[in-house]
Amino acid sequence: MDNFIVSARKYRPVTFDSVVGQQHITNTLKNAIHNNQLAQAFLFCGPRGVGKTTCARILAKTINCEHISDTVEACGECASCKSFQQGASFSIHELDAASNNSVDDIRNLIEQVRIPPQSGKYKIYIIDEVHMLSQAAFNAFLKTLEEPPSYAIFILATTEKHKILPTILSRCQIFDFNRIKVEDMANHLANIAQKEGVTYEADALHVIAQKADGGLRDALSMFDQLVSFSNRNLTYQAVIDNLNILDYDYYFRLMQAIAAEDAAEALLIFDNILNKGFDGGHFIAGLSNHLRNLLVTKEPKTLKLLDVSENVKKKYFEQSANLSTGLLLSALNIANQCEISYKSSRNQRLQVELALLKMCHIATAIKLGVKGISTAQVDVKKKLPEPVAVKSTSAVLAAPETKSVTSMGVPKPVASPSQTSLPKSNNSDKPTTFAEPKRAYTSGKGWGNVKASLAVPSLTSVFEEKEVEVAEENELIQGSEFREVTFNAFINKWNALAEKFKKENRITLYTIMTANEPRLKGNIIEIDVENMVQSDQLREGKIDILNYLRVELQNFALDLVSHQVEQAVVRKAYTSQEKYQAMVEKNPALEVLRKTFNLGLS
Incomplete structure (x- = not known):
């Protein structure tokens, strides 16, 4: 029996073009090789199983290839490529930092870096799981990573970039690997299944790709397991049974x-x-x-x-x-x-x-909301005194009585024109309340309940009454929007607001409002400020100022504009001569004193 090789190793990409889902990185690396613009250190980071180490090996093999193809791929036939594929290359070294994370391991690596490559142009070091290095090992590695020999290239790979020192990150070209898309992964699994002679269903491969969560290595491991479970007949049912997935x-x-x-x-x-x-x-x-x-x-x-x-x-x-x-x-x-x-x-x-x-019960609630209630019912609700609190729409949706009670056939009253119009409320801030319906006498049944929709408000009733409140508020605003404001009335309210800010310990706004008298030009209030700090403070308090003035003056078109006053720049005296001239300007007798006693400036 031949030794079984798992698909993750057997179908590991050997060229840039065969890497799945990382074209943005492979194209960059190919262009760098083609233009001979290779960095001294690379850092490959990303989730597990997305191709970091694979791309590092392909890059190392391609750099040292003796006959690079026109598509910037390794030939696979030269001595360097064959030695690498056989694991016998003296120019490409791999180090697992998870098990070789001490200072001594890094010092041994630094000693090897000093020796030029025996074959090939470059000496390449691939350090996997580099975030596992100790603090001392990182520090020992810093100088070599910053100034390596011309023939040395370092390729670092990690799943946890945040654990690497910023000083290391600044010395590397960083490549972020993406999670592989479900569609790309499913197509790759389909190609492998065809090569292995495995029958499959497309839905089964999609479920495997989704379960892998962007990691191709995980997907290939599940693929091998499911091929054995299903006896090389990969069906959707076999996948969900084996992976314990909800269908x-x-x-x-x-x-x-x-x-x-x-x-x-x-x-x-x-x-x-x-x-x-x-x-x-x-x-x-x-x-x-x-x-x-x-x-x-x-x-x-x-x-x-x-x-x-x-x-x-x-x-x-x-x-x-x-x-x-x-x-x-x-x-x-x-x-x-x-x-x-x-x-x-x-x-x-x-x-x-x-x-x-x-x-x-959502469908029933939506049907009730679409059906709505008559305007006569809204009128009755407006007149009922006792409130029934409506906390949220979810309370209406969850009411168990809604469906059974509303199915009762109760004749709707005929609404007169006066009843049809909704009464306007003088206070739009009052919450909408509903009272318990009065009982009406019906022949043969005694006192019966009025239709249950009066007791439990539907979605439409709440929305209709909210529209009435909004309309009333808009009428109030429109009626007072362009009301003329006299300057005396305005300045009284302005000073009253300034005193209010003073009592609330908002001293900055108080100072701004009282330092300079405001100007009223139509509906625009203009005020002068001395600097940008005052301008920013006034901008922050603008909403409070306008809310107060618009309500008090009943003009909702008022607006506040600030103007920064340009102040003359006074040059200070620094030298002895300048200080003396400034003193003479204040007291001319000082010049007479100097001349009388023939004094000089020190």
Whole structure:
């Protein structure tokens, strides 16, 4: 039996063009080799399994290749390339800093650097996991890294760039490796499967690529494991069974139950998932991602954010077309809140079940909001005295009585023209309140309840009354926007506001407002400031000033503008002669005294 070689080693790239998903780095390195502009030190950083060490080896082999091709690739046939491939090259050295991280190891490396290469143009040192070096080892390495011999090149690789000293980083050309895209990884796995004669489903490879989280080495390890598990027949079902992944089908069925308001089916699906050994937190996180994908599918511009296979993408298209954006957003908000409170909850299963029940009642709430209520009902609500607090829309969505009570067939009263118009409130700041409905006598049934929608306000009623309040506020603003303001009334309010700032210990604003008298030009208030500091302080307090003056003067068009006063620059006296001249200007008798006694300046 031949020794088995894992795919991560067997299909390791040997040329720049065969590197997966790092074209921005391979193109840069090829151009540097072609133009003979190689740096003395490179730092390759990024997540695990994305090709850092692979690119370092390809770069080292290509630099010393004796017959570089026109595409700037190593020939693989010369003596240097063959010795490297056999692991017998004397010009390319690899050092694992995780196990050789002491000062002595670095000093041995520095001693080797002094010896020129026996073959090839350069002597190349690849130091993997360089962040594992000790502080003393880094310090010993600094001088050699800054001024190496002309034939020495260092290639450092790390997954944790933040642990490397800034003095090391400043001496290297830094290349950041990206996580490999799901599509690129799936295509690479498909090529390997074809070479190995493995039958596969595209959905199965996509799931492996997603599970790998951007690391190709992890994807290849899972690929080898699943090929053995499925006996070289890589199916979607085999992948989700072996990797313990929640199937897309669960979430598609769950969303159908939520859209149909079938709470029982939703709870049974969740129970089935728990019985298969999945965690509730993992389930709710997957549901949030599923809702996100459905929202992404709604807009053609965001389709590129959907990292799934074509078959699964079609299912997302079909389901998103049947679900409204409002339902998806509300369900996503509920799922997000459930995910936040899941870990701190003692009854975690109940948290998820409660979230599913809320989602199943979203459709009913949206229908009630679209249907709305008549203006006569709004009029009745306005006149009812006892308040019923409406805390949030979620309280309306979660009310269990809403669906059953609203189904009662109660005849709507005919609204007269006077009832149709909404009464305006004199105070727009008062919160909207609703009273418990009065009881009406009906034949054969005694006192019956008025339609339950009067007791529990629907979404539309809240929005309609909010529009009335906004309209009233706009009328108030428009009526007083261009009201004329006299200067005397303005200056009185201005001084009163300045005193208010003084009592509130806002001395800077008080000083600015009282130092210079403001000017009123129409609706523009102009005030002079002496410097940029005062200008900045006035800009910060502008909102408070205008809010006070606009309300007090009933003119919402007022605005405040500051002007910086240019002050004459007075040159100070520095020399003895200048100081004497300044003193003479203040007291001319000083010059007479000097001449009388024939005095000089020291």
